[in-house]
Amino acid sequence: MNMAVSSIRDEKLQDSDFFRDVLAGLAGEQKTLPCKYLYDEAGSLLFEQICELDDYYLTRTEAAIFRQHITAMARQVGPGALIIEPGAGNCEKVEPLLEHLQAPSGYYPIDISPEILLAAKERITARLPNLEVIASIGDFTQADVWEGLKNLSTQKRVLFFPGSTIGNFTPVQAENLLGFFAAKLGCGDGLLIGTDLVKDSVVLERAYCDSEHVTEEFNKNILARINSELNGNFDLSLFAHRAFYHPLRQRVEMHLVCLKSHLVQVAGRKFEFAEGETIHTENSHKYSISGFNRLLLRAGFSPVCHWSDPQQHYAIHYAQI
Numbered sequence: 001m002n003m004a005v006s007s008i009r010d011e012k013l014q015d016s017d018f019f020r021d022v023l024a025g026l027a028g029e030q031k032t033l034p035c036k037y038l039y040d041e042a043g044s045l046l047f048e049q050i051c052e053l054d055d056y057y058l059t060r061t062e063a064a065i066f067r068q069h070i071t072a073m074a075r076q077v078g079p080g081a082l083i084i085e086p087g088a089g090n091c092e093k094v095e096p097l098l099e100h101l102q103a104p105s106g107y108y109p110i111d112i113s114p115e116i117l118l119a120a121k122e123r124i125t126a127r128l129p130n131l132e133v134i135a136s137i138g139d140f141t142q143a144d145v146w147e148g149l150k151n152l153s154t155q156k157r158v159l160f161f162p163g164s165t166i167g168n169f170t171p172v173q174a175e176n177l178l179g180f181f182a183a184k185l186g187c188g189d190g191l192l193i194g195t196d197l198v199k200d201s202v203v204l205e206r207a208y209c210d211s212e213h214v215t216e217e218f219n220k221n222i223l224a225r226i227n228s229e230l231n232g233n234f235d236l237s238l239f240a241h242r243a244f245y246h247p248l249r250q251r252v253e254m255h256l257v258c259l260k261s262h263l264v265q266v267a268g269r270k271f272e273f274a275e276g277e278t279i280h281t282e283n284s285h286k287y288s289i290s291g292f293n294r295l296l297l298r299a300g301f302s303p304v305c306h307w308s309d310p311q312q313h314y315a316i317h318y319a320q321i
């Protein structure tokens with residue numbers, strides 16, 4: 001590569017959130033990396049594999065709750081509703097709900113990936129030709145992707161946020177995010193949201209330290225991403241995957257443990273790693289029903305009801321403004 005091209009590339013790189021967040025995260029006393037960066041193309045594929053694992057009970061438990069209670073959920077949402085889904089991805093989870101709703105006025109999925117969202121829109125339109133699907137491309141934490149809602153008239157808006165995604169935010173961040181969602185809704189509008197419940201630590205730790213080591217690969221992939229996108233030289237064999245339940249914080253923490261003291265370079269910056277030191281890569285918060293109800297209230301929602309599985313591993317809550 002000639003010097004001019006490489007300096008343009010470096011400038012672009014230094015302008016990215018990924019660059020800034022990684023350098024700031026590795027410079028802290030407790031090294032951290034924001035979990036949203038686990039999901040590049042390889043990471044997203046690995047996460048899909050995690051969802052299929054026997055040890056990872058969350059996805060299949062949530063799907064079973066939807067299957068069993070979909071009629072009651074559709075009744076709770078009510079007729080003529082517009083369903084809004086932040087971070088919709090391939091929109092697979094919402095389909096059974098859309099099919100069971102009485103005369104929904106539309107579906108408004110928001111996602112950063114145009115390819116995945118537009119393919120999903122085609123699939124849903126083929127299956128439900130009378131449903132208006134308005135795909136909004138972008139980051140759901142930014143105001144612009146919500147603009148399209150202003151032109152849509154509807155009897156009621158219901159936000160759909162499954163997958164225990166809320167668990168990857170700290171309780172304060174979760175309260176702020178739900179408050180941000182609440183501000184997009186009006187009186188009588190609703191929220192249908194999935195949360196993983198507090199439970200036995202053995203079950204929790206097995207879900208995040210699976211016997212097939214897919215979560216290990218998912219966790220280490222963030223280092224591979226830094227190597228390829230930020231010119232890093234992480235040796236993945238010098239890091240081990242660790243995930244444990246922290247009962248006081250009610251969360252599973254995911255870390256990468258350094259196995260031997262060494263120096264790592266990222267985008268020309270040097271970072272020292274001591275043996276045993278960790279990079280904290282993800283939190284996955286678990287809630288009790290009452291704890292989550294309190295969070296909903298603080299964010300401006302009134303809890304209405306919830307549905308759970310027989311083992312009380314997971315819950316889907318309905319709340320309204």
Ligand code: AVI
Nearest residue numbers: 050163164165167168215284
């Ligand atoms: C996306 N999120 C809800 C997953 C979770 O369970 O916190 C991410 C994940 N991390 C490791 N395994 C799955």
